[in-house]
Amino acid sequence: MYLLVVNGKPEGPYSINELKAMQIKAADFVKTAEMDDYKEAHEIAQLRTIFGFQFQAVAPQYFGAFDQRALAAIIDWLIVIGSLSIVTLIGLLATSDATVRTILLFILAIIIIPAHLAYSIAMEGSARQATFGKKILKIQVCNMDGSPINMAKAAGRNLAKIFSVLTFFVGYLICFFNKKQQCLHDMIAGTLVTRERLI
Structure with missing residues (x-):
């Protein structure tokens, strides 16, 4: 028996025959009593077999929007710059030597x-799939099939950002x-930025 989200509200439970009569779509959200959360019908093997749905790892409505990505980037830059600035400030307060202070500021x-590059690679290539900024905005980086990227893919993606910058x-x-x-760097690396589901 499946609960079915209709017009934003759970209804049912319905049997398989009832779902057939209702002509559910692959993107409809359903849930059984054993499931922790709702899933799209195409994600459930039984429904794929019965209804002939094709599994789609990343649905179009779940791609991260530009404004989410931009705000996440701002947060990440603030985190990196803020952290390094605190460490530098401690160093500046620990010495009165002008030369040492100049060296610290230069470093x-x-x-x-x-540091920002290393931070992005480490976070996106980890099980989190996202930097702190992306986590706050509920977006993450994945492969084209929706699977997590590894460290090598994370490195390639972040290094490819130089091309996104060089094109003004x-x-x-x-x-x-x-x-x-x-x-552009996503296209080069073969990655997607996705967001969490609404349900």
């Missing part, structure tokens, strides 16, 4: 981008012109 300036940031705006909302 801060040159380490920000590599047009590489980021490309996401407005493709259905999967991929930026």
Whole structure:
């Protein structure tokens, strides 16, 4: 027996025959008593077999929007810059030597981008699939089939961002012109940014 979401509200439970009569779609949300949460019908093997649905790992409505990605990026930059600035400030307060202070500030300036790169690779390539900024905005990075990316794929994706920047940031705006909302570096690396479900 399955509960079925109709117009945003759970209804049922319904038998398989009743679901057939209702002509449910692959993207309809359903749930059995044994399931922890609702899933789309195409995600359930029994329903795929009975209704002939094709499994789609990443549904179109779950691609991360540009504004979510931009805000997540801002949060991540603030985290990295803020953390490094605190460490640098402690160093500056620990010495009165002008030369040492200059060196500390120089190190801060040159380490920000590599630190952000390492942070992004480590977080996106982990089981979290997302940086802290992305987690806050409820988006994550995955392969084209919806599976988690590994560290190598995370490194390739983040290094490919140089091409998105070298195109005067047009590489980021490309996401407005493709259905999967991929930026240039996503297309190069073969990755997607997806968001959590509404249900």
